[in-house]
Amino acid sequence: MLSQGLDTESGRELLRLRGRNILLTEERDALRREKDALWQEREALRQERDALRQERDVLRQKWDTLWQERNALSQERDALLSSTSWRVTEPFRRARRVVKKLFRRGIVEQSGEKDTEPLSKNQVQIAEPDVVEPPKEKGPDVSVSEGTGEDVCPASRTSEGMNGTSSSDDTSDEASPAKTAEPHFRPSGLALEALCWKAGCSPVNLLEGKGPRVSVWVAKRGNYFFHDIARLIHSGFQDMGVQSRLIIAASEEDCLDPVNLDIPLRIVVAPHEFFLFIPEAVAWPLKGERLWLVNPEQARLGWFAEGAKAKYFGRADLILDFDQDNVRQLLEAGYPAHYLPLGFSASCADFGGTAAIPLLKDTEGLPRGTREWQADVDPLAEPLSDRPLDCCFFGVSTPRRNAFFAQNAPLFAELNSYLHLQDMWRLRPLVSGENTSLNTISASSIVRRSKIALNLHQSDNLYFEWHRLVLLGMWQGAVVVSEQCSASWPLLPGRDYISASLADMPAVIEFLLKSPKGIAQAERIRRNALETLHKHSMGNILARIVREHAMSRKEVAHA
Amino acid sequence: MHELFAGGNGKSAEVAVLVFLYNYAGYIGKALDSVAAQTLKAMELIVCDDCSTDEGPDITIRWMKAHAGRFSRLFLVQNAANRGRAATRNAALALAEAPYTFILDADNFIFPHCLERLRVLLEETPEEVAFVYSQSLVFDDVNRSSCRLENLPDWDPLCLWLGNYIAMALHRTSALRSMGGYTVEPSCDHVGWEDYKLLIHYALRGWRGVKVSQPLMAYRIHEGSVGHILRGEKNATFYQALWDKFPELYGSG
Numbered sequence: 001m002l003s004q005g006l007d008t009e010s011g012r013e014l015l016r017l018r019g020r021n022i023l024l025t026e027e028r029d030a031l032r033r034e035k036d037a038l039w040q041e042r043e044a045l046r047q048e049r050d051a052l053r054q055e056r057d058v059l060r061q062k063w064d065t066l067w068q069e070r071n072a073l074s075q076e077r078d079a080l081l082s083s084t085s086w087r088v089t090e091p092f093r094r095a096r097r098v099v100k101k102l103f104r105r106g107i108v109e110q111s112g113e114k115d116t117e118p119l120s121k122n123q124v125q126i127a128e129p130d131v132v133e134p135p136k137e138k139g140p141d142v143s144v145s146e147g148t149g150e151d152v153c154p155a156s157r158t159s160e161g162m163n164g165t166s167s168s169d170d171t172s173d174e175a176s177p178a179k180t181a182e183p184h185f186r187p188s189g190l191a192l193e194a195l196c197w198k199a200g201c202s203p204v205n206l207l208e209g210k211g212p213r214v215s216v217w218v219a220k221r222g223n224y225f226f227h228d229i230a231r232l233i234h235s236g237f238q239d240m241g242v243q244s245r246l247i248i249a250a251s252e253e254d255c256l257d258p259v260n261l262d263i264p265l266r267i268v269v270a271p272h273e274f275f276l277f278i279p280e281a282v283a284w285p286l287k288g289e290r291l292w293l294v295n296p297e298q299a300r301l302g303w304f305a306e307g308a309k310a311k312y313f314g315r316a317d318l319i320l321d322f323d324q325d326n327v328r329q330l331l332e333a334g335y336p337a338h339y340l341p342l343g344f345s346a347s348c349a350d351f352g353g354t355a356a357i358p359l360l361k362d363t364e365g366l367p368r369g370t371r372e373w374q375a376d377v378d379p380l381a382e383p384l385s386d387r388p389l390d391c392c393f394f395g396v397s398t399p400r401r402n403a404f405f406a407q408n409a410p411l412f413a414e415l416n417s418y419l420h421l422q423d424m425w426r427l428r429p430l431v432s433g434e435n436t437s438l439n440t441i442s443a444s445s446i447v448r449r450s451k452i453a454l455n456l457h458q459s460d461n462l463y464f465e466w467h468r469l470v471l472l473g474m475w476q477g478a479v480v481v482s483e484q485c486s487a488s489w490p491l492l493p494g495r496d497y498i499s500a501s502l503a504d505m506p507a508v509i510e511f512l513l514k515s516p517k518g519i520a521q522a523e524r525i526r527r528n529a530l531e532t533l534h535k536h537s538m539g540n541i542l543a544r545i546v547r548e549h550a551m552s553r554k555e556v557a558h559a
Numbered sequence: 560m561h562e563l564f565a566g567g568n569g570k571s572a573e574v575a576v577l578v579f580l581y582n583y584a585g586y587i588g589k590a591l592d593s594v595a596a597q598t599l600k601a602m603e604l605i606v607c608d609d610c611s612t613d614e615g616p617d618i619t620i621r622w623m624k625a626h627a628g629r630f631s632r633l634f635l636v637q638n639a640a641n642r643g644r645a646a647t648r649n650a651a652l653a654l655a656e657a658p659y660t661f662i663l664d665a666d667n668f669i670f671p672h673c674l675e676r677l678r679v680l681l682e683e684t685p686e687e688v689a690f691v692y693s694q695s696l697v698f699d700d701v702n703r704s705s706c707r708l709e710n711l712p713d714w715d716p717l718c719l720w721l722g723n724y725i726a727m728a729l730h731r732t733s734a735l736r737s738m739g740g741y742t743v744e745p746s747c748d749h750v751g752w753e754d755y756k757l758l759i760h761y762a763l764r765g766w767r768g769v770k771v772s773q774p775l776m777a778y779r780i781h782e783g784s785v786g787h788i789l790r791g792e793k794n795a796t797f798y799q800a801l802w803d804k805f806p807e808l809y810g811s812g
Contacts, residue, residue, distance in 0.1 A: 361714075362713065364769045365680065365693075365772055365773075367676075399707075402707045403706070403707065405774065406706040406707050406708045407706070409777070412773060412774055413672060413673070413775050414670070414671065416773075419772050419774070420772055421708070423710060423712065437713075
């Protein structure tokens with residue numbers, strides 16, 4: 001019928017549209033050319049800016065070194081002048097000057113002897129600089145493993161001894177462009193202990209002291225679930241009794257705010273996003289502060305290559321990763337890395353899940369009874385079977401997941417299910433209120449009302465999706481049914497969650513929901529999971545990492 | 560329009576299911592079975608045939624005779640002449656008595672909990688919500704590998720700019736009637752314009768829809784399906800014409 005309609009209006013309309021199409025194509029090509037030119041110009045300006053920055057950093061470094069030298073010399077001079085020995089020996093020096101003058105006038109001139117003044121032992125000690133110079137020798141090449149027992153975090157290893165430097169050297173590798181690509185690490189763990197032992201001192205925890213000791217950074221325009229992870233780490237430090245500050249940064253100005261800059265430990269969550277949105281932060285000034293990066297991404301998604309290319313890996317004192325394979329890859333590439341499982345934090349209220357599900361675009365399709373279902377503070381208080389939703393899933397829509405849900409559509413239509421599949425065409429950072437109405441509170445509230453939380457991988461990669469399995473699963477007291485995942489201490493399949501192939505998953509779901517034996521199994525497993533999470537709290541996990549990596553030798557010297 | 564079959568148990572219905580039938584003899588049985596299998600009990604079923612040339616009406620009559628007791632009211636009516644989807648659906652709508660109306664094409668089907676869940680939700684939502692819809696299973700009898708879960712976007716008039724994305728939904732009967740049903744324009748019938756224009760009219764009048772994040776419907780892809788036709792060459796022209804027709808929503812084309 002449409003073609004008939006067009007036939008009656010004949011080719012005029014078609015010609016008009018074709019003509020319009022040609023004009024628009026030309027316009028588009030012109031805009032593209034203009035864009036390319038602007039792009040090139042921008043690249044040139046960027047290069048110029050980077051060169052200027054490097055130059056600025058070199059000058060800053062020189063300035064800092066000279067300033068430190070001057071201060072050291074001033075202190076030395078002051079110490080010398082105010083020392084008792086200096087005052088006591090003053091008459092002798094005066095006498096010696098007089099004698100020297102006499103010698104110079106005649107007697108000594110004949111012998112030709114030089115004026116060489118031997119220094120006392122005491123003077124030699126005073127002459128040593130107060131500031132500990134960075135040791136230039138290669139540190140001990142030690143890899144430390146705490147073992148692989150159940151209660152010991154596996155892959156808690158560090159690559160050490162690349163360059164043992166004091167914190168005053170933080171910007172030194174930027175002074176020399178040739179060195180920027182070189183990883184630049186401080187000794188930590190056993191290596192640090194060894195160095196301290198040799199120097200006759202003991203390491204001091206950087207996080208001990210007044211005021212905020214940790215700043216946790218995340219990009220404001222980043223995915224909301226990376227904000228969740230930042231909040232959790234921030235809460236973990238607070239649970240440890242360490243004063244922490246959460247900074248959701250939007251621009252370079254935020255990064256340069258002096259209030260935040262002298263906090264000893266700087267932790268950047270999701271650096272692939274952070275340095276993308278705030279590229280200037282790659283050259284972030286570090287004057288003694290430690291920089292740790294927290295990677296929540298799968299290595300295959302390009303973050304690894306990006307981190308090495310953009311050189312922020314090289315500036316990090318430690319890279320924390322949720323995946324043990326990623327940690328191994330980082331260590332093999334020479335970066336200091338540590339496995340970071342996500343644990344429970346009672347002070348992280350966003351994951352409470354008890355609030356009624358807010359009425360949002362993404363949740364309006366839930367029945368009122370489900371949205372307003374009263375959840376107890378304790379997710380284990382009520383039996384799983386009382387929860388109104390049977391199962392839920394949150395994730396990006398991929399062909400693999402789509403095929404699974406399509407194949408099993410009759411089952412998910414029968415169950416009270418909630419499948420939140422984020423469309424690929426919206427695949428950019430999920431910002432609550434912009435391209436998704438969901439936020440942490442609403443998502444956790446939905447899981448809090450679900451019996452089963454599903455986990456399906458995006459692809460064939462077995463990456464353990466911590467956010468989905470733990471924060472939007474076990475933490476909410478739902479039983480997690482997941483595809484097989486890579487090993488992720490301290491959580492075990494069969495004990496803390498149920499592992500099943502995609503083919504078996506529908507039967508597993510029905511068994512857990514409909515069979516008395518399955519219902520009992522689900523109860524047991526969700527209780528195990530919460531127990532494991534409580535046992536390995538975020539505070540405990542971070543404390544273990546801090547013990548090994550947030551120790552400093554320099555502070556000992558100052559002390 | 561004349562009546563080919565009438566029946567039912569005479570009880571009041573909560574949902575009316577309107578089925579448009581035109582040469583879908585191969586599919587109508589599955590569609591009707593899926594309606595009969597609904598967990599919702601109080602339903603009326605109105606099938607309107609647009610002068611099919613195949614056995615569709617005969618199959619429907621036989622099926623209705625076998626399932627007459629399942630429905631509050633049961634009709635098979637037939638247009639006097641082929642009038643297109645919009646006019647046929649409007650004819651069926653005129654017969655509906657239930658407060659909610661589900662529009663089903665004879666080549667698609669719905670899962671057993673579909674109407675019950677959609678009805679509960681529509682009852683609970685505010686009055687400005689004219690319809691509720693859900694994720695859909697999109698399937699192809701020939702090419703099974705092309706089956707997918709269609710995760711339809713949330714209701715957003717701006718998304719309509721990209722095309723119609725809601726094919727099946729449960730409507731408030733009063734909302735449908737307040738707009739005079741579907742827009743009848745013979746020149747643009749048979750290609751799914753009526754669904755698209757209905758949604759645009761909803762948007763222009765401040766009505767909205769709510770999505771259920773669960774697959775409750777199944778949409779069949781085949782040579783004659785609306786989606787298939789809309790993906791054809793006429794697409795660009797179709798949308799251009801539509802944008803020109805609704806400058807309030809899209810600006811000038």
